[in-house]
């Protein structure tokens with residue numbers, strides 16, 4: 355896979371795919387190989403990072419009681435046609451799936467086998483649509499970009515670059531960027547790859563020359579057909595119909611390795627509560643799988659784990675050590691995610707609007723009344739709906755349809771946005 359760009363290999367890949375109908379489940383190995391080629395030393399850097407994460411996880415760093423890490427997400431939908439322009443509802447569903455899986459609120463936790471129940475964990479990590487864009491404007495956390503690119507199957511960066519037919523990231527330190535695009539093999543029209551993610555970035559031992567190119571490519575990419583669940587999946591999608599490509603890829607984004615360690619029984623993911631495995635579960639649900647014999651307490655392969663390649667119908671858990679590892683990554687390498695939207699919120703406390711939700715009248719109370727105020731109402735997709743007279747502190751919004759809106763309050767040279775709900 356390393357020389358995927360060579361024409362001979364390309365032709366070979368096409369023919370293999372045609373015969374086996376095999377879709378690459380996750381592009382992690384491909385990503386690592388590409389990064390190693392561009393930035394020699396990347397693999398070594400990753401290994402050090404992995405070892406540090408594994409150490410923390412093994413030592414059992416506990417979740418601080420009650421503290422939930424909330425991560426703002428922006429979806430960048432890059433589409434060539436209507437089908438690829440995945441509707442909002444699918445994206446809403448995808449966030450719900452992430453929250454259920456990461457919170458161990460998924461319905462199928464009942465399928466976790468007895469021997470793994472003691473280590474199955476809720477991660478205490480939640481995901482929500484970004485409420486503010488990088489310029490401080492209100493947003494629904496979704497961007498849509500039309501492209502002339504038929505398929506992004508051969509590139510791991512073009513979908514992340516406006517100049518290359520994709521969409522530039524929002525500040526990768528403040529948002530989890532998830533690109534949704536077509537990665538099907540042309541002509542065959544089957545997905546070449548379902549998704550891939552970049553592992554955490556930002557440690558001081560990042561190789562020279564990588565910083566300028568790499569940071570804005572940080573995030574997760576999903577093939578558009580596996581966003582959200584698939585109701586009546588055909589054969590191609592039968593084992594990947596639960597929207598769990600995102601669960602798996604976000605796991606990589608938060609530092610997790612595949613549970614088989616991308617190698618045989620001598621390689622592992624550094625975590626002791628995921629039993630060693632010799633290879634990926636091949637998109638099936640075979641509970642008898644036991645590819646490695648552990649010395650003391652031999653357990654079957656943990657096919658329930660989101661970081662395997664199991665049929666998504668049988669995936670249902672993260673472990674305690676995976677939880678510790680991901681939380682460590684959030685705290686040490688992706689802490690900006692926790693700060694970004696809260697900074698804006700603190701600013702907003704200087705202005706109060708009430709009642710909220712409102713049936714008709716919205717009162718605006720400012721700590722310091724400004725002379726040069728102007729107030730406008732915006733929809734969640736950033737359209738201005740109405741202007742309000744500058745000194746008006748009671749706004750009639752009775753004509754608005756029920757829903758979520760933003761009030762933009764200009765104060766001299768700055769402005770603030772406040773969210774309100776119209777019943």
Ligand SMILES: [Ca+2]
Nearest residue numbers: 622623625628
């Ligand atoms: Ca393990």
Ligand SMILES: [Ca+2]
Nearest residue numbers: 646647648653
């Ligand atoms: Ca075993």
Ligand SMILES: [Zn+2]
Nearest residue numbers: 380381382612
């Ligand atoms: Zn993977």
